[in-house]
Amino acid sequence: xxxxxxxxxxxxxxxxxxxxxxxxxxxxxxxxxxxxxxxxxxxxxxxxxxxxxxxxxxxxxxxxxxxxxxxxxxxxxxxxxxxxxxxxxxxxxxxxxxxxxxxxxxxxxxxxxxxxxxxxxxxxxxxxxxxxxxxxxxxxxxxxxxxxxxxxxxxxxxxxxxxxxxxxxxxxxxxxxxxxxxxxxxxxxxxxxxxxxxxxxxxxxxxxxxxxxxxxxxxxxxxxxxxxxxxxxxxxxxxxxxxxxxxxxxxxxxxxxxxxxxxxxxxxxxxxxxxxxxxxxxxxxxxxxxxxxxxxxxxxxxxxxxxxxxxxxxxxxxxxxxxxxxxxxxxxxxxxxxxxxxxxxxxxxxxxxxxxxxxxxxxxxxxxxxxxxxxxxxxxxxxxxxxxxxxxxxxxxxxxxxxxxxxxxxxxxxxxxxxxxxxxxxxxxxxxxxxxxxxxxxxxxxxxxxxxxxxxxxxxxxxxxxxxxxxxxxxxxxxxxxxxxxxxxxxxxxxxxxxxxxxxxxxxxxxxxxxxxxxxxxxxxxxxxxxxxxxxxxxxxxxxxxxxxxxxxxxxxxxxxxxxxxxxxxxxxxxxxxxxxxxxxxxxxxxxxxxxxxxxxxxxxxxxxxxxxxxxxxxxxxxxxxxxxxxxxxxxxxxxxxxxxxxxxxxxxxxxxxxxxxxxxxxxxxxxxxxxxxxxxxxxxxxxxxxxxxxxxxxxxxxxxxxxxxxxxxxxxxxxxxxxxxxxxxxxxxxxxxxxxxxxxxxxxxxxxxxxxxxxxxxxxxxxxxxxxxxxxxxxxxxxxxxxxxxxxxx
Numbered sequence: 001x002x003x004x005x006x007x008x009x010x011x012x013x014x015x016x017x018x019x020x021x022x023x024x025x026x027x028x029x030x031x032x033x034x035x036x037x038x039x040x041x042x043x044x045x046x047x048x049x050x051x052x053x054x055x056x057x058x059x060x061x062x063x064x065x066x067x068x069x070x071x072x073x074x075x076x077x078x079x080x081x082x083x084x085x086x087x088x089x090x091x092x093x094x095x096x097x098x099x100x101x102x103x104x105x106x107x108x109x110x111x112x113x114x115x116x117x118x119x120x121x122x123x124x125x126x127x128x129x130x131x132x133x134x135x136x137x138x139x140x141x142x143x144x145x146x147x148x149x150x151x152x153x154x155x156x157x158x159x160x161x162x163x164x165x166x167x168x169x170x171x172x173x174x175x176x177x178x179x180x181x182x183x184x185x186x187x188x189x190x191x192x193x194x195x196x197x198x199x200x201x202x203x204x205x206x207x208x209x210x211x212x213x214x215x216x217x218x219x220x221x222x223x224x225x226x227x228x229x230x231x232x233x234x235x236x237x238x239x240x241x242x243x244x245x246x247x248x249x250x251x252x253x254x255x256x257x258x259x260x261x262x263x264x265x266x267x268x269x270x271x272x273x274x275x276x277x278x279x280x281x282x283x284x285x286x287x288x289x290x291x292x293x294x295x296x297x298x299x300x301x302x303x304x305x306x307x308x309x310x311x312x313x314x315x316x317x318x319x320x321x322x323x324x325x326x327x328x329x330x331x332x333x334x335x336x337x338x339x340x341x342x343x344x345x346x347x348x349x350x351x352x353x354x355x356x357x358x359x360x361x362x363x364x365x366x367x368x369x370x371x372x373x374x375x376x377x378x379x380x381x382x383x384x385x386x387x388x389x390x391x392x393x394x395x396x397x398x399x400x401x402x403x404x405x406x407x408x409x410x411x412x413x414x415x416x417x418x419x420x421x422x423x424x425x426x427x428x429x430x431x432x433x434x435x436x437x438x439x440x441x442x443x444x445x446x447x448x449x450x451x452x453x454x455x456x457x458x459x460x461x462x463x464x465x466x467x468x469x470x471x472x473x474x475x476x477x478x479x480x481x482x483x484x485x486x487x488x489x490x491x492x493x494x495x496x497x498x499x500x501x502x503x504x505x506x507x508x509x510x511x512x513x514x515x516x517x518x519x520x521x522x523x524x525x526x527x528x529x530x531x532x533x534x535x536x537x538x539x540x541x542x543x544x545x546x547x548x549x550x551x552x553x554x555x556x557x558x559x560x561x562x563x564x565x566x567x568x569x570x571x572x573x574x575x576x577x578x579x580x581x582x583x584x585x586x587x588x589x590x591x592x593x594x595x596x597x598x599x600x601x602x603x604x605x606x607x608x609x610x611x612x613x614x615x616x617x618x619x620x621x622x623x624x625x626x627x628x629x630x631x632x633x634x635x636x637x638x639x640x641x642x643x644x645x646x647x648x649x650x651x652x653x654x655x656x657x658x659x660x661x662x663x664x665x666x667x668x669x670x671x672x673x674x675x676x677x678x679x680x681x682x683x684x685x686x687x688x689x690x691x692x693x694x695x696x697x698x699x700x701x702x703x704x705x706x707x708x709x710x711x712x713x714x715x716x717x718x719x720x721x722x723x724x725x726x727x728x729x730x731x732x733x734x735x736x737x738x739x740x741x742x743x744x745x746x747x748x749x750x751x752x753x754x755x756x757x758x759x760x761x762x763x764x765x766x767x768x769x770x771x772x773x774x775x776x777x778x779x780x781x782x783x784x785x786x787x788x789x790x791x792x793x794x795x
Contacts, residue, residue, distance in 0.1 A: 006035070006049035006081045009062070012446075013072030014416055015044045016146035017103035019132030020069050021089050022174040027061040029169070034084040039092040039145035043072075043101075049081055068106055068133060068301065070416060089175055092145040101418045101447070102476060103137035103146065105245050105390065107303035107334035111172060116336050117343070122161070127227070127337040128186045128382055131172045131179075134301070138417075138452075139246045139388050140178060144476055148177040152385045155213065159184035186384035188337075189216050190226035192233075193377055196369075212243070212364050216383035230380040231344040238377035239263050241354050241368055244335055246390030246413050247361030248354035248368060250376060251277070255347045260320040263350060266375040269357065272648035273322035275305045275329035275392070277351035279342040284330050287314045287348070293404040294397055302414030303334035304393035309661075321350065324642075326658040331392060337380070353391060357648065360455055360465035363389035388472060389465070390452050398750060400757060400767055408770050409748055411439070412452040415770070417473075421448045421519055421783060426790040429483035430470070431782035432494040434509065434775035436649070437745075440470060441779035444479040448783060453776055457493040467497060485782040487512070489537035505786060509536030510547045511559045512781030513743040517773075518551065519784035521741070521766040526552050528562070528737040530730055530756070532746035533774070534577075534630030534650075542567065545628025545744070546696070548733050556788040563733045565632065565696045567625040571615055576624075576631075579645050580652050581606055582615070583631055584638030589619040591702040601709055602641045629726070629746050632698060636722050639705060640715040650745070656719045657749050663716030664751070682724035682731075682755050689729055696733070701725050727755035734760060741766040745774040 011020075016039050024037040024046055031054045035047040048058055065071060108116075112129055115121040123129045130136070136152075143150040158166060162181055165173040173179045180186070210218065223229050233240050237259040239252050250267070252259040254276050264270060278284040281295050288308040290298070298306050310318055310328035322328055331351055333339045341349075353361045354372055362368055363386040368379060394410035408415070423446060431441040436456045442449045451473065454466050474481060483503040486494060498504065507515075513536075514529035529549040538544035546565030552558075568590045571582040584603045588596045596604070596616070604612065630653060637643045637652035642659055646652055688700035701722070708718050734740050740763055747753050747768075757765055771777040 002051035002053050004050065004081060005052055005055065006047065006079050007055055007059075007076045008079045009046040009048060009059075009074060009076045010042065010044075011046070011062070011071060011074050012043040012101075014068070014070040014101045014103050014418070015065070016101075016144065017137045017141075017177065018068035018106075019066045019174075019176070020044055022132055022169065023066050023069075024062070025087060025089055025169050025174070027058060028087040031055075031058040031061065033058050034087055035082075036084070036088045036090045038090040039147065041093070041145060045093070047079070047082070048087075049084070066133065068103070070101075070418075072101075072418070092147045101416065101449075102141055102144065104416050105136050105138050105413050106134045106301045107414070108336055108339065109134040109301075112336070113339060116339060123181055125227075125340060126182045126185075127188050127335075127340055128180065128384065129336050130176070132174065132176045133172065135178055136245050138413075139386050139390055140384075141476075142387055146177060151178060152387050153178045153180065153185075156180055156185055156384070186382045187216075188226040188380065188382050189222045190229045191219070191222050191379050191381075192229075193374075193379075196221065209366060211366075211385045212381060213383045213385050215365050216381070226380060227340055227344075230378070231341060233378050234341070234345060234349070237262075239266065239375065241372070241376040241379040241381075242337065242341075243379075243381040243386070244337070245386075246388070246392075247363045247386060248379075248381075250352050250354050250372075251349040253347050254321065254350045255315065255317065257317045257320045260317065260350055263352075263375075264320075267352075267372075269352075270647045271323045271651065272357070273325055273327075273329060274350045274352045275331055276316070276321060277331050277333065277338065277349040279346075279348070280332065283348060284332065287311055287316050288328055288330060291397065291404060293406070297395060297397070297406055298330065298332050300414075302393060302395075303332060304395045304408075304414060305329045305331045307394065307396040307409070316348075324655050324658060326661045327654075329394070337382075356459075356461075359459055359461050361389050361391050388469070391455075393453075396750060398753060398767070400765070405769060407768060407773070409772055409774065409776075410437070410453045411450070411770070411772055411776060415452070417449045417451065419448050419450050419771075419780065421780075421787055423448070423787065426787050427483060428479055428481055429485060429783075429786050430481045431485040431779045431786060432487070432492075432497075433779035433782065434487055435489070435492045437772065437774050437776040438466060439776050439779045440466070440473075441783035442470075442473050442477075442479065442481070443783060443786070444473075444477045444481075447477070449473060449477070450771075450780060463493050463497075466494070470497075483786070485786050487537065487778065487782075488539065505789065507782050507785045508539050508559075509778065510538075510544055510549060510744070512778045512785065513773075514549050514551060514559065514741060514781065515784045516771055516777040516781035517741040517743045517766055517768060519780055520768060520771045520777075523739070523741065523766060524553055525739060526550070526737075527739040527741050527766070528734055529559070529741045529743060530734070531744040532629035532726075532752075533744035534628055534746075535626070536628075543570070543624070543626035543628060545626060545630055546632070547744075550737075557785065561694065563691065563694050563696055565627040565629060565698060567627050568631075568635070568698075569619050569622055570624040570626055570631070571618055573624045577634070577646070580631075580634035581638045581644040583635035584644075585612075585615055586619060587632075587635040587639060587698075587702045588706070589616060591699045591706070599706060599710070601639070601706060603639055603644075606644060629744075633746065636702075636705065636719075639702070639709065640718055642715055642719070650748070653746070653749060656722070657751050659716045660719035660723050661751055663714065663720040666716070667720070682727045682759055685721045685724040686728040687721055687725045689725060691729075691732065696729055723749075723751050723755055726752060727759045730756050731759040734763065737763070739764045739766070743768065743773050743777070747773045
């Protein structure tokens with residue numbers, strides 16, 4: 001035998017709630033190691049002793065943890081040998097400041113799915129099953145370390161059989177903190193809205209708040225056979241609210257136009273696209289042509305909504321699901337309950353979060369009652385509480401340098417909270433993000449934590465949810481935040497949350513966009529940032545959004561605005577963002593002045609002569625100016641008659657992209673040009689523009705668009721030409737630069753991004769991948785700015 005010794009291992013990262021202790025136990029037995037493993041507030045602690053050679057093998061095995069785990073660091077030191085009888089998992093310690101990472105919610109694993117459908121298995125048909133490889137984590141946690149008594153499962157005592165699994169090293173549920181079964185775990189309940197009325201549900205509440213666990217105890221109007229009744233409701237074409245991992249969703253038959261329109265009318269969601277939940281990959285392929293990479297993303301533990309190009313030849317009522325769009329959001333089942341529903345139906349489901357647009361997803365029955373009364377016909381829920389609500393993540397794929405890669409547009413369920421940035425001993429702080437698609441970024445001790453997507457801060461409920469999530473992070477990690485980073489905008493809602501605080505720093509919106517790309521891609525050299533979005537408060541007090549910013553790591557806190565689009569007027573201020581036909585008018589006035597009266601365009605026929613003259617007078621006052629490319633998309637969309645009044649944020653731009661993509665398909669089919677170079681396409685189809693100093697003039701482009709409209713050119717071709725023009729503008733400004741970073745919400749537009757990549761194919765172009773290019777990434781840029789400001793070195 002070799003020399004016997006002992007080591008203490010400290011492991012940090014995502015190592016709780018992911019089957020890490022059972023994994024350690026098994027490799028300890030495999031290598032003949034004695035000692036113990038436990039969770040503590042930093043992560044996982046292991047006391048391991050045995051032969052030095054065996055300990056070396058044990059150390060190597062630690063580096064191949066369960067797939068859901070993410071090791072940040074393994075440190076070890078030799079310690080005195082103790083007396084142990086084998087190896088054990090010990091009770092967790094609440095010993096000091098918390099630095100363990102909250103684990104992410106994970107989609108149902110293949111082993112659990114097999115058990116769910118196995119009539120001989122004791123969990124057959126159980127809608128709340130999970131194991132160490134899958135199930136709720138972030139949504140269920142109340143505190144760290146990740147133990148059952150700190151989760152929403154604290155009130156559910158394991159039966160003897162579940163307890164035996166929990167203590168069995170050979171079980172997949174060995175030390176699964178949320179282990180349960182039909183006998184001891186949460187139960188399903190089904191309620192019809194008419195039962196709510198007959199039971200006079202308001203008298204039950206009597207002004208009190210009831211969580212779902214207590215509500216299910218108190219209310220006696222539930223219908224037996226919950227799953228069967230839910231399936232029958234869906235088959236009747238009704239709207240059903242389903243409680244998922246992170247909140248409630250509204251679902252209905254995705255092939256039933258009448259049901260979909262009923263949902264739209266009740267939710268007051270006229271045109272905003274719905275996601276579609278498909279039974280499996282095979283069903284998804286009947287509605288979209290999927291690449292191998294896209295199939296892998298849909299089937300991954302993240303289980304996001306994936307934006308794909310829809311098949312126009314399917315039996316799907318696309319005009320009802322995603323009106324006038326070429327893309328479709330597809331998601332696969334990710335909970336046992338979803339699979340059980342699809343085992344009983346043969347149609348896809350409309351799948352949309354149960355909330356008022358822009359507000360947080362609803363996580364309990366009270367929220368449904370207060371906010372969505374009359375929207376759903378029935379509710380399928382369970383009596384375990386959701387402690388932390390979280391949306392479904394939204395992603396797409398894009399091919400760059402010949403590789404199809406995933407890009408995150410909404411980072412939420414399935415994604416971890418910790419990200420990597422250079423720390424260098426910087427003090428703790430909180431970066432508050434933007435106003436739309438908001439996230440925050442918190443630095444606590446040795447961690448940078450990115451919150452999930454928290455919606456738009458336009459309502460009291462949204463701000464309250466933002467503040468509660470901030471409190472969750474602060475409480476979980478026992479942080480004492482003294483420094484805060486804000487957007488320059490003087491009226492963002494977060495400013496009200498930190499009144500009377502001295503250490504407040506601000507950063508310009510588009511510079512934060514650029515830094516978020518720099519941080520994600522670890523850029524350590526000069527770079528040109530191309531930042532296109534809808535709205536950002538400029539350093540001159542104007543509304544920016546068409547920016548070319550130069551950055552040098554030698555002066556990391558500074559940027560130079562090397563080019564930007566010329567201003568145009570927002571007629572009526574914020575109202576023009578909703579009624580974007582006003583933006584179309586503004587572009588006409590900028591381009592033709594009083595000569596607009598000589599034009600014969602469909603847009604002008606939307607207004608009376610009196611209204612036009614009043615708008616012309618308002619335009620001459622130049623009260624609210626912007627140079628936003630997002631608003632340019634809106635204005636061109638209105639000029640083409642594609643979208644005159646927006647129903648949801650980004651609608652006009654999304655429609656313009658869809659028209660352009662359809663025109664591109666027609667062109668390629670006509671030319672039989674499958675190998676046509678995109679670069680020559682944008683060259684030949686670009687409208688004129690000119691650059692005077694730092695200002696980019698869109699006026700020649702608008703005049704050319706108007707000529708095409710009056711000449712009968714199709715709106716699809718005009719939309720395609722517009723996209724090509726933007727790509728050519730980028731190419732011209734970027735000519736002296738070798739490294740380019742793209743950021744801002746306009747680069748959610750796949751066609752614009754792809755055209756840009758092609759015209760810059762001789763340069764190094766950096767795209768966002770796991771950090772959203774939209775305002776969901778602003779907090780990361782703010783955090784990186786703060787790190788740089790406090791002494792951290794650029795990558």
